[in-house]
Amino acid sequence: MExxxxxxxxxxxxxxxxxxxVDELKERSKKLAxxxxxxxxxxxxxxRNGEPLxxxxxxxxxxxxxxxxxxxxxxxxxxxxLDYLSEVLARDEDLRKSLNFKFIIIKCIDPDGTRLNxxxxxxxxTPLNYASNFYRPPGHQQVEWTFPIDYKDLHYDEPIxxxxxxxxxxxxxxxxxLYSLHNAGFGGAYFYLSGPxxxxxxxxxxxxxxxxxxxxxxxPEVPYAENLSDAIYKMIATVETYDYMEKYTDExxxxxxxxxxxxxxxxxxxxxDVFSLVCEVPYFFDPKIGNYEESDVIRREAVxxxxxxxxxxxxxxEEKYDNIESLLTHESKFKETIDEYLRMMExxxxxxxxxxxxxxxxxxxxxxxxxFDNYVVTRFYRMLAYGMFIRMIGEQINRTNSPEETxxxxxxxxxxxxxxxxxxxxxxxxxxxxxxxxxxxxGVQLRAGLESLNYVNERNx
Numbered sequence: 199m200e201x202x203x204x205x206x207x208x209x210x211x212x213x214x215x216x217x218x219x220v221d222e223l224k225e226r227s228k229k230l231a232x233x234x235x236x237x238x239x240x241x242x243x244x245x246r247n248g249e250p251l252x253x254x255x256x257x258x259x260x261x262x263x264x265x266x267x268x269x270x271x272x273x274x275x276x277x278x279x280l281d282y283l284s285e286v287l288a289r290d291e292d293l294r295k296s297l298n299f300k301f302i303i304i305k306c307i308d309p310d311g312t313r314l315n316x317x318x319x320x321x322x323x324t325p326l327n328y329a330s331n332f333y334r335p336p337g338h339q340q341v342e343w344t345f346p347i348d349y350k351d352l353h354y355d356e357p358i359x360x361x362x363x364x365x366x367x368x369x370x371x372x373x374x375x376l377y378s379l380h381n382a383g384f385g386g387a388y389f390y391l392s393g394p395x396x397x398x399x400x401x402x403x404x405x406x407x408x409x410x411x412x413x414x415x416x417x418p419e420v421p422y423a424e425n426l427s428d429a430i431y432k433m434i435a436t437v438e439t440y441d442y443m444e445k446y447t448d449e450x451x452x453x454x455x456x457x458x459x460x461x462x463x464x465x466x467x468x469x470x471d472v473f474s475l476v477c478e479v480p481y482f483f484d485p486k487i488g489n490y491e492e493s494d495v496i497r498r499e500a501v502x503x504x505x506x507x508x509x510x511x512x513x514x515x516e517e518k519y520d521n522i523e524s525l526l527t528h529e530s531k532f533k534e535t536i537d538e539y540l541r542m543m544e545x546x547x548x549x550x551x552x553x554x555x556x557x558x559x560x561x562x563x564x565x566x567x568x569x570f571d572n573y574v575v576t577r578f579y580r581m582l583a584y585g586m587f588i589r590m591i592g593e594q595i596n597r598t599n600s601p602e603e604t605x606x607x608x609x610x611x612x613x614x615x616x617x618x619x620x621x622x623x624x625x626x627x628x629x630x631x632x633x634x635x636x637x638x639x640x641g642v643q644l645r646a647g648l649e650s651l652n653y654v655n656e657r658n659x
Contacts, residue, residue: 199296204648207286207293208408211644214636217274217319218281220309226281227254227305234288243363247310251363254305256287259298261658263651264373266304266364269342269380269461271311272334274319275479276379278636279643280305297651299375302367307341307360314531323481323633325578326622328383329585333531336538337457342378347459349437350444351452354459361458368465375654376465376474377647383582384482384575384631386414386567387642388429392462392474398653399427402477405645409638411479412488416567416575417501419478421553433462433474446552447545454545456538473654477646479639484574484631489566497568498560504572505551511580512543514617515587522610528597532590539583574628577621584618 218226231239231254238255245251265283267276284303287294306312317331337343339358345365346355357365376392387406391398406413406429413429422442424432436459443451462474493500519540526533554560564572591611598604 199293199648199652203293203296204645207648208641208645210286211282211637211640214278214640216321217278217636219316219319220306220312223277223281223305224252227252227284230254230284230288236291236294237284237288242304242367244359245308245310246359249309251304251307251309251360253367254284254301254303256284256301256303257294257297257299259294259300261299261374261654262302262371263299263375263377264302264364264367264371264465265377265379265647266307267379268306268308268312269378270334270340271308272315272332273379273381274312274315275381275636275639276643277305279379279640279647282640283644283647298655299651300371302371302373307364311335311531325482325581325625325631326619328481329581329618329622330588332582332585333589334535334582334586335531336535337455337542338538339534340457342380342460343436343457345458345461345464347436347463349440351450352436352440352455353452354457357458364461365464368468372469373465373472374469374658375651376462376472377650378461378474378476379643380476380478381639381643382414382478382480384484384487384578385416385480385571386412386429386483386487387477387479388414388431389478389646390431390433390474390476391426392433392466392472394426394432395473395653396427397656398649399430401649401653402646403429405477405649406479406642408645409641411483411634411638411642414478414487414567415490416487416565416571421550433460433476435459435463437463442553443545443549446549449545454542473650473657475646475650477643479634479642481634481639482631483634484570484629486570486574486630487567489570491566492563493566493569495564495569496560497562497564498554500564500569500572501554501560502551504576505547505554507573507576508543508580509547511577511584511621512540512547515583515614516540518587518610518614522591522607525598525603525607526590526594528594530590530593532586532593535586536583536590574625577625577628581618581621581625584614584621588614588618
């Protein structure tokens, strides 16, 4: 595919003022398959709630590309990317031939979790509204992190139904290109690749800067992410998480980690040459995330202060949870996540503190971007747990018949809502943020994907 073709496809992305719901995505896929003979719509499994999972099969190339969105249901940018890409592929036979791929496109692999996020899909796009309507399942219920693994003392073979559907497609189709579409909340753009791919690095960075979205050169998502180039990392796997925890905590990682490994790991077992891409782009942007000048704080101090902030916010929720735990008598998706959050965070704090205290690379001054990550972005992400905590209590209130219990639950709910609002006020005081248009976010993911398809073709020849 020529660069001018890529540019044309990206330039024609429409303007969006909201994210599509699960039902809207399904209806659009249905109409696309009815209108274009090149599109085949197949049901490939079902969700844990019994909802059908569907894939669009488009094209008949020599290689296979598997693209799926919503592996984390709070990350809908990828669903918009795949919705637009499926339309382009359906109507443009020349494009399909030039790419020479058979495309398997799943716009939403976790419809159950996605429906629990739809409260913020139409805005307003603010940190508080996002946190208040946010849902993300615990690791052992996430599509991306429930593929089987056997490593040292960790033995996991309990894939959820949505993951099983992906495994069956991978086993049958053996993809050459895997695109798991994720996105971040705050920051700049960054990428994960299945391995070193130097000819692609500049093209990926240009995909972001062409849309006026800065690269994320602050702290990596996790301390053990292997940096391949600026804003480009090697794909994270559970093996690295295990080794990191083994090195920096006193506990057996197999007793902490209760999930599996990622989609790339599994795909590599079937085809060791598969090329895998993740493109992380944010909803919110602050100019400080693109400032790589030295700040007034040493990086080690900034990281440890970030850990302390996270610990304080964790301790507050733990105390509130202990106060009402006996009243939480009904099953709740939100409770499952809060339970896991409270179980895991202490070890995560311990391991990050251990890493920060002994690594010489943290002796240098933090960049403004790194300082922003530790002091500001940390608060934003911890606020998301507060939002789920409030939703957990709200569900219980709706199912409780005891006036006394209802009064106690309402009291704690109001307290946490007040604390969430306090953190939001602090956050907004530290921010000069803007909401990035959905069209630009789709553009980065789409161009990164098309450039990667070109890379796979060129690598094979």
